[in-house]
Amino acid sequence: MRTLLSALLALLALVATAGGLASAWIAGNLVEESGFVALAAPLGDDPEFQAALAESLAQEVTATSGLPEQLRSFVEPVIRDAAGAVTGSSGYPGAWTETLRLSHAFTFAQAPDPGETAPAVLTLDLGPVAQLLAEDVGGRLGVDVPVPDDTTIDVGSLERGGLLSGVADAVQGWRLYLAGAAVLGLLAIVVARRRSTTLAFLGLGVAGLGVLGLLAVDWVPAAAARAPGTSALADVFLGGLAGRAGADIAASSMPVIVVGVIAFVLGVVGRLAAGRRRA
Known part of the structure; x- marks a missing residue:
């Protein structure tokens, strides 16, 4: 026995x-926000990620530039060139870190109300980097270029809802476990x-x-x-x-x-x- x-x-x-x-x-x-930022921050320097980021930002800024259709073909190469250069600018590291902080806060926000569609398991908010690009493009063209209204990108297809919040609460007891x-x-x-x-x-x-x-x-x-x-x-x-x-x-x-x-x-x-x- x-x-x-x-x-x-x-x-x-x-x-x-x-x-x-x-x-x-x-x-x-x-x-923990600090842990997430430390884990994900080096991805901002990855060449493959920078290329994908530049392409995504160029598409968003071009679509929301507010310029006439006949001028977009002329302006689009300028935006793409600026998007490719933004990751090498002095303001990029700070913008990327702020992006991760905003993304973490957005991801672990409160669950939606009953009946609402839950967002993806992780959401990247590229607002700070998009702002950096819009300022660069505006300086090159001599016009104000608006930042896209929605700069978020869903990562993954699992619905967050109350599940992620429940997991976040549960793991806090690791010392007790x-x-x-x-x-x-x-x-x-x-x-x-x-x-x-x-x-x-x-x-x-x-x-x-x-x-x-x-x-x-x-x-x-x-x-x-x-x-x-x-x-x-x-x-x-x-x-x-x-x-x-x-x-x-x-x-x-x-x-x-x-x-x-x-x-x-x-x-x-x-x-x-x-x-x-x-x-």
């Missing part, structure tokens, strides 16, 4: 550990007939969770690649963000593996020592 109870407590401890570690990463890198996992693990060891064996089992399980985290470097981008696309810019952004997320999860998993291996070794050593004493 004690062995069965110990095994059940150990299993629950590992489940709570997995939930706590996943929640800690999501809370720190997606729900990990504390609960520690308590369950200690109870499993105390209840066990062979405590060193239980410690080794727990260590092996924690190390296994870390190994699963290492695999995120492949499966997170692969999962993002299977998501339905909404636009060329959204696809490039989602793919880049998924790649960075997978790499960060893998890097964060190394300390977990180390802790698990240490616990496993201590359990094995304790088991061997107990065997020698009985002999």
